[in-house]
Amino acid sequence: MYLFLIKFQQVSHYQERTEKDCLNCGTIVEGLYCHKCGQENVVPKETFWGLLTHFVYDITHFDGKFFSTVKYLVSKPGFLSLEFIKGRRASYLHPIRMYVFTSAFFFVIFFTLYNAKTLVPSEKEKNTQQREKLLAAKENLQENFSTGLDSSERIASSKVILDLDRELAILDKKRGSLTEEPMIEYDSAKAEGLNFGKTSLNYKSVLAYKRMQLELPKDKRDGWIKKAFMTRILAAVEAGEKQGERAFVTGFINNLMHSFPKMLFVSLPLFALLLHLLYGRRKDLLYSDHAVFTIHLYCATFILLLWIFGLEYLYDISGWLIVEIVRLVSVFGIFHYLYKGMRRFYGQSRGKTIAKFLLLNMLSFFMMVLLLTIFTMISASQISPDGSH
Template sequence: MSHGHERKEKNCLNCNARVFGRYCHVCGQENIEPKESAFGLITHFFNDITHFEGKFITSLRYILFRPGFLAKEYERGRRASYMNPVRMYVFTSAFFFIVFFSLFKVPDEDVAMSYNKLEERLKNSNANFNVNFVTGNITVDKVVVGNIKQMEKVNDRLIDSIANAAAKKDTASTAVADSTEESGSTLFNFGKRYTTVGQYDSVQQTLPAAERDGWLGTQLNRKVIYVNNKYSKSPGLAYARIFDVFLHKLPTILFISLPLFALILSLLYIRRRQYNYVNHAIFSIYYYIFCFLTLLIYFGTDKLSELTHWRIFSWLEIILFLSFYVYLYKAMRHYYLQGRAKTILKYMFLNFVFLFVIIFLFAGFFIFSALNI
């Protein structure tokens, strides 16, 4: 309740319904004077913060230490005392990825060598070009030169400065000959290889309509030619760019995987008619929240392990890793209320099927990332 003065009028300013008491029974708005003092605004702010914090801490305690409890409470209709699961998922996932991208991001810093010297090193085919796919840190001849985004600019300058004589060959006959060449550095080596998009289009025009690539095949081949040409002198950079794009797709992958996880649960418990898809989705949301929270603890433990080199943190990391599987089993037991044998069988099937779902999603998004560098 706020400290504002209650209005004498008994009509709701929000929905115009008649108000009985301090709150509107239709929309829930408090029937107070619309003019608010600075003190009232500050008080309202702190009330909202403490209200949010109280529900969050209460929900957090149950999520971490009582698997399946909040999902069961939601099913029973006991929801006012806890934070809304969807809102909590949005908050924890946003916080998780803020921390995740902060930990695995190389800060923008001055490049260790000038762009001119770097270009000369990249032109040299003997240069030792290495990429750390986790941090994005790039080294040339064991010298740190910057991060992926900085290197992208260097690569663009390099490509512009190197004349590609093969790109001028634009006839169908030359295209067929060049498509089988093995010289030069390429990233994607499948099917026939073409030097330019023009060569590929020329070959397609010479083929009968039934033998030409479809729309999808055409787009894929053109993109492959573009990527091979752009990164022919710096394939390591291309792989780094792919992983960089893929890394930023992780929130989307997890968001898509959640309803699929719930779908598998709904199929496993299809005979338990008291549970509908929403019940399985709420269960899945709470499990994902637990995973986000556990991973945050894991990241903190990993950093402490790097700083102190204490073996105890390595053991804690193993325990945290195993907790994902133990927690899921406990949550299924407490929520679906089935015996150990049935729960173990369904638990194993769930993990087996979901593993293929994750592999499929990762493969699909990895290909998408490769075609969008």
């Protein structure tokens, strides 16, 4: 069977050349592949059928590696990282390719489920949501009212129903006066005013900031980095005044959410550095080995988060309590995965692993808070006066 698979793979590739010089580097080839550059010694021209079968082989070969890698990645934390540093790599997907694939798939799902418009509802949407809650409460009270309540409970329920009716009337009146996106009056004369405070954050507009910079001596003016940052921040403030609170907040959250892939990518080498510092006495491990472990950890986290998103969606449509319990357990499962991975990959005792696990989580928390702060400031500065980003 093994020989048949080898033969099938060779047949599914291009036709082998009779000449033995590699077309890529000129090396004399002994066999089907060049031992110097790895290129197949095959005829450059190929039929459509040969091209199609080669494509199918590459896809199924990738799928086979991907699913076997995912199986070990999820079920045996730290195992793939150990395999990689031991040189056993041919049977599994490369960590970098695994990260690119899983992160891309994760963020496609993430941005589909969560976006700025759903996280920041308009006044009309808030009104509608509040009205639905009041109606549900009223229907529930009316249902209980007709089923076996004593006189005192009936009186109390009838008063609550009247209160709910008043609230609904107020909401309906407010709903009729709401536009889809209320705008805030923008006072351009006020925005152009100067406020010569002690700090540059007291400026009310980009124009005011630029005027003040021109008035200052050259040695007192802000550097180009601070000037660029202040210009973007003040432009964002003006955008908020022009568009209204929701439009500004929506643009800010949209920018911040789309910064998450970059933030995670930046955090990856920093997390690996924390591991390198915690296990500094392990001279047999290089920084790149810690990076491989971190990449596998991030890939597994993406997969576990997708599982959690799926459970959350299932709970929303079913309301089953068991689904919510499994979801909460899965959240803690991410931390359990990290502990088991550290235990297997680094091979230390349970006590040392727990101590380093707690320290790693504490340090990584501060690291993520710092990165979130930096990317939040960048997101705010990237909102232009016209509301685009």
